[in-house]
Amino acid sequence: MIVTIDGVAASGKSSVSSGVAQALGVPYVSSGLLYRAATLLGLEADLDLRGAPGLLKLLGTHPVRLEPLAGGNRVWQGERDLTDDLHSTRVDRGVSVVAALPEVREWVDAQLRALPEPFVAEGRDMGTNVFPHAPHKFYLTASARIRAERRARERPEDVPAIEADLQRRDELDTVQSAPAPDALVIDTGPLDLQGVIDTILTRLR
Numbered sequence: 001m002i003v004t005i006d007g008v009a010a011s012g013k014s015s016v017s018s019g020v021a022q023a024l025g026v027p028y029v030s031s032g033l034l035y036r037a038a039t040l041l042g043l044e045a046d047l048d049l050r051g052a053p054g055l056l057k058l059l060g061t062h063p064v065r066l067e068p069l070a071g072g073n074r075v076w077q078g079e080r081d082l083t084d085d086l087h088s089t090r091v092d093r094g095v096s097v098v099a100a101l102p103e104v105r106e107w108v109d110a111q112l113r114a115l116p117e118p119f120v121a122e123g124r125d126m127g128t129n130v131f132p133h134a135p136h137k138f139y140l141t142a143s144a145r146i147r148a149e150r151r152a153r154e155r156p157e158d159v160p161a162i163e164a165d166l167q168r169r170d171e172l173d174t175v176q177s178a179p180a181p182d183a184l185v186i187d188t189g190p191l192d193l194q195g196v197i198d199t200i201l202t203r204l205r
């Protein structure tokens with residue numbers, strides 16, 4: 001059984017997916033971490049992020065592995081744990097360019113589809129493209145200002161700067177970010193984290 005939780009940037013996908021997955025006793029899978037890992041490695045190798053051949057060669061010679069756990073995902077490149085380096089502003093600003101490359105999307109999708117069920121999968125196109133046959137689909141939204149205020153609690157930048165970055169990322173991610181027609185769309189603005197998790201669990205039960 002697969003539950004998909006898609007949504008715009010910083011709408012709460014990973015926090016909510018983690019809470020839902022823990023309540024269900026299954027792992028959750030953060031697809032964005034794989035796009036972030038490809039971006040980080042491209043930046044570190046000083047590659048042009050718009051060039052798929054260079055990135056794919058790098059990913060082929062230095063394979064990246066996603067470790068899905070209920071409490072939080074980790075991403076490994078060999079023995080190196082990349083996870084703590086994946087949420088920098090630098091990666092945030094480059095990731096949508098990398099995610100627009102069809103070859104990189106195929107690389108991510110293949111890894112996700114190889115994972116053993118059951119799990120909760122979060123991202124942008126989990127319910128539309130990667131797992132269209134999933135029986136339970138959700139899509140999280142909230143205004144850019146609310147999302148920026150939440151994110152400002154975990155980043156050094158101020159709210160307007162974060163809001164501008166989120167809006168830019170939303171725009172660059174538009175193509176792959178449409179909600180599945182059979183997804184329940186949840187405006188998380190008026191809800192706290194547990195409220196969103198409970199809304200989803202109620203629907204699942």
Ligand SMILES: Nc1ncnc2c1ncn2[C@@H]1O[C@H](COP(=O)(O)OP(=O)(O)OP(=O)(O)O)[C@@H](O)[C@H]1O
Pocket residue numbers: 007008009010011012013014015016032150151153154188191192193194196
């Ligand atoms: N309903 C909510 N109420 C208050 N804070 C929330 C809510 N949902 C998420 N948050 C907080 O908002 C921040 C962003 O959440 P999270 O990282 O889960 O979003 P995301 O969609 O996975 O982000 P990204 O797209 O950048 O990976 C976190 O600090 C989280 O605790």
Ligand SMILES: Nc1ccn([C@@H]2O[C@H](COP(=O)(O)O)[C@@H](O)[C@H]2O)c(=O)n1
Pocket residue numbers: 009010013031032033035036095096097099122123124125126169173176
């Ligand atoms: N299914 C997905 C997931 C992510 N992306 C791209 O990765 C970026 C980071 O994802 P977060 O979930 O950590 O925000 C995101 O901005 C997208 O560019 C994607 O395309 N498809």
